[in-house]
Amino acid sequence: MWIADLLRFADSQLLSALSLGQEGGQTVLTHGTRSLVLATLSFSFAACCGTKMIRRSARFLKALVATTLVWRMRFNPQSVLRNPQSNGLLIIGCGNPDRGDDAAGLLVVQRLRELGIEAQEHGGDALALIECWRGTQNVVLIDTVVTGSRSGKVMMWDAATHPLVGDSFCCSTHAFGVAGAVELARTLGWLPSHLRIYGIEGKRFAMGTQPSPAVLRGIQRTAQEIARIVAPRLLRLGCS
Amino acid sequence: MKTKVIKVNMLARVEGEGALLIKIRDNQLTDVKLKIYEPPRFFEAFLRGRDCREAPDLTARICGICPVAYQMSAVHAIEDALCVQVQGQLRSLRRLLYCGEWIESHVLHIAMLHAPDFLGYADALEMARDHPTLVQNALQLKKVGNEIVALLGGREIHPINVRVGGFYRVPVRQELAPLKERLKWARDTALELVRWTGTLSFPEFEQDYEFVALSHPDEYPFNEGRLVSNRGLDIAAKDYDSSFVEEHVAHSNALHSMLKPRGAYFVGPLARYNLNFTRLPALVQDAAKAAGLGPECRNAFQSIIVRSLETLYACEEALRIIEQYERPDQPAVEVQPRAGTGYACTEAPRGMLYHRYALDANGTITDAKIVPPTSQNQKTIENDLRELVPKIMDLPKEKLTWQCEQAIRNYDPCISCATHFLKVEVVRS
Numbered sequence: 001m002w003i004a005d006l007l008r009f010a011d012s013q014l015l016s017a018l019s020l021g022q023e024g025g026q027t028v029l030t031h032g033t034r035s036l037v038l039a040t041l042s043f044s045f046a047a048c049c050g051t052k053m054i055r056r057s058a059r060f061l062k063a064l065v066a067t068t069l070v071w072r073m074r075f076n077p078q079s080v081l082r083n084p085q086s087n088g089l090l091i092i093g094c095g096n097p098d099r100g101d102d103a104a105g106l107l108v109v110q111r112l113r114e115l116g117i118e119a120q121e122h123g124g125d126a127l128a129l130i131e132c133w134r135g136t137q138n139v140v141l142i143d144t145v146v147t148g149s150r151s152g153k154v155m156m157w158d159a160a161t162h163p164l165v166g167d168s169f170c171c172s173t174h175a176f177g178v179a180g181a182v183e184l185a186r187t188l189g190w191l192p193s194h195l196r197i198y199g200i201e202g203k204r205f206a207m208g209t210q211p212s213p214a215v216l217r218g219i220q221r222t223a224q225e226i227a228r229i230v231a232p233r234l235l236r237l238g239c240s
Numbered sequence: 241m242k243t244k245v246i247k248v249n250m251l252a253r254v255e256g257e258g259a260l261l262i263k264i265r266d267n268q269l270t271d272v273k274l275k276i277y278e279p280p281r282f283f284e285a286f287l288r289g290r291d292c293r294e295a296p297d298l299t300a301r302i303c304g305i306c307p308v309a310y311q312m313s314a315v316h317a318i319e320d321a322l323c324v325q326v327q328g329q330l331r332s333l334r335r336l337l338y339c340g341e342w343i344e345s346h347v348l349h350i351a352m353l354h355a356p357d358f359l360g361y362a363d364a365l366e367m368a369r370d371h372p373t374l375v376q377n378a379l380q381l382k383k384v385g386n387e388i389v390a391l392l393g394g395r396e397i398h399p400i401n402v403r404v405g406g407f408y409r410v411p412v413r414q415e416l417a418p419l420k421e422r423l424k425w426a427r428d429t430a431l432e433l434v435r436w437t438g439t440l441s442f443p444e445f446e447q448d449y450e451f452v453a454l455s456h457p458d459e460y461p462f463n464e465g466r467l468v469s470n471r472g473l474d475i476a477a478k479d480y481d482s483s484f485v486e487e488h489v490a491h492s493n494a495l496h497s498m499l500k501p502r503g504a505y506f507v508g509p510l511a512r513y514n515l516n517f518t519r520l521p522a523l524v525q526d527a528a529k530a531a532g533l534g535p536e537c538r539n540a541f542q543s544i545i546v547r548s549l550e551t552l553y554a555c556e557e558a559l560r561i562i563e564q565y566e567r568p569d570q571p572a573v574e575v576q577p578r579a580g581t582g583y584a585c586t587e588a589p590r591g592m593l594y595h596r597y598a599l600d601a602n603g604t605i606t607d608a609k610i611v612p613p614t615s616q617n618q619k620t621i622e623n624d625l626r627e628l629v630p631k632i633m634d635l636p637k638e639k640l641t642w643q644c645e646q647a648i649r650n651y652d653p654c655i656s657c658a659t660h661f662l663k664v665e666v667v668r669s
Binding site: 123127128183188 | 304348352363364365368369372375376379382383386396397
């Protein structure tokens with residue numbers, strides 16, 4: 001039983017670390033944070049096994065946590081890593097599946113789910129977006145953008161600290177798009193403290209068409225980048 | 241000869257894609273066109289050959305703002321064809337679902353799309369900087385509407401719990417209880433919204449409209465009633481086709497609807513209010529009076545007050561339904577396929593929505609007709625512009641354009657809804 005408790009603790013520490021790692025715009029889990037988490041876990045384990053076994057227990061625990069996370073990732077639908085929102089991290093992909101490159105955000109969500117990472121699809125309506133992220137402090141959002149760059153180019157904005165250029169997010173058929181949602185939420189004081197937006201440059205938006213090959217490559221790159229941020233340990237262990 | 245052209249290539253703060261063209265020559269208005277260029281969507285065509293029980297879920301996809309309206313008109317029309325009547329608590333739950341949609345839709349339009357016109361802001365974002373409380377309250381109020389739709393419909397947009405004969409699942413009383421406190425807050429906030437809209441300035445623009453809406457002897461209309469007008473129309477939904485006609489105009493992908501033989505007519509909150517004022521509860525009637533509105537309102541610019549009154553009504557009605565709710569034994573009335581034709585009109589947030597379905601003996605749809613409110617209001621919108629432009633012709637072009645756009649937004653047009661059908665003729669030689 002104490003192993004189960006310890007694993008729960010390990011999960012929570014690792015997931016807290018994911019959030020900690022995003023402080024100050026550093027999205028990637030830092031080496032220092034990892035070491036801190038593992039040290040905490042090792043000491044916890046050592047408290048149960050005796051101080052003489054600290055080194056051995058740390059190695060054992062590291063392997064145990066990694067194995068457990070992989071197992072949970074594959075077999076346990078309630079896995080906290082499958083549901084980043086349980087740790088205050090929300091991933092949202094916006095777009096329209098029937099309008100060519102505008103589907104990019106939704107296809108990133110699909111790819112992330114294939115990697116075992118939970119993410120939400122969204123039509124991009126501003127008011128619903130604000131409702132969607134209210135109360136969540138860490139949000140990653142993916143949408144198609146039009147900036148005049150080459151098709152499929154992936155861009156990233158730290159929207160919590162910098163205003164968005166409204167015209168870039170022009171693909172919504174609703175009265176407000178993503179840029180409107182971000183700026184309205186900022187005005188109302190309802191913006192998440194960490195909001196990272198990935199924009200994939202789109203060019204073709206004809207109804208009933210598929211995204212271009214360049215945008216499909218951008219979708220793949222974006223999904224890998226987000227997966228690297230959310231679950232770097234799992235990618236390293238070959239779960240992708 | 242001096243020619244002035246007002247051209248808005250993409251109307252802002254309306255649902256869907258449309259444009260406006262106004263031509264003035266030698267101080268004479270020569271042309272007004274509300275151009276709806278959003279591509280046609282052919283819903284009626286692809287409903288043919290589908291099982292009638294699929295219609296509520298298929299037609300809900302016509303609109304993300306008013307999917308409940310499409311579901312309600314669809315189920316009522318199909319139940320009419322199958323000779324089924326849904327009564328009691330199931331009927332009340334349908335009204336409750338509609339309350340949720342009216343709250344969502346009306347608040348979105350009042351605070352986010354229409355209010356900036358009256359306060360002189362380009363959009364809601366700009367307005368929110370100076371009026372954050374208004375926007376915050378509106379978003380919270382809209383959320384209450386979303387919660388009702390999500391609880392009864394299974395999700396907020398494009399609900400999945402509505403079926404011919406009733407619902408797939410009905411809530412127990414305890415599930416509705418938490419909504420009561422939220423709705424009491426919503427009712428108070430809606431009342432504040434009515435007071436606020438009453439303080440806005442409106443241009444003098446009383447018009448002699450023919451208003452058309454459902455009318456029910458006992459209640460403000462959502463799902464049932466006869467189709468009436470202030471000029472003597474009084475018909476059942478099944479007689480819609482003999483009283484109304486649709487025509488295709490070159491500049492719009494949405495068919496223009498007209499009353500035979502009188503032409504343009506007006507559907508929506510203003511029509512409902514004028515034809516059903518006495519069915520509103522005392523709370524709403526008093527709020528109307530306090531906001532400076534009598535039992536009749538012919539100024540389309542004041543539709544923002546009427547929308548806030550209907551929001552208040554929807555909160556009050558939702559509370560009444562929840563307080564009287566007892567879970568029905570069955571979530572739906574059994575339906576058996578049979579051949580027939582069914583008709584229904586219900587009141588979408590933007591106005592009356594007509595559905596007609598012909599079914600074969602297996603319940604397969606052989607023919608469908610859907611007439612959304614924006615399609616019906618197109619002629620009246622153009623008529624309003626013809627009346628308005630000569631009065632404001634001397635304004636600077638930017639201000640003139642602004643007022644014309646505002647006049648269009650009086651109708652909260654949903655262009656995506658309106659462009660569901662276009663007759664296509666293929667000539668082969």
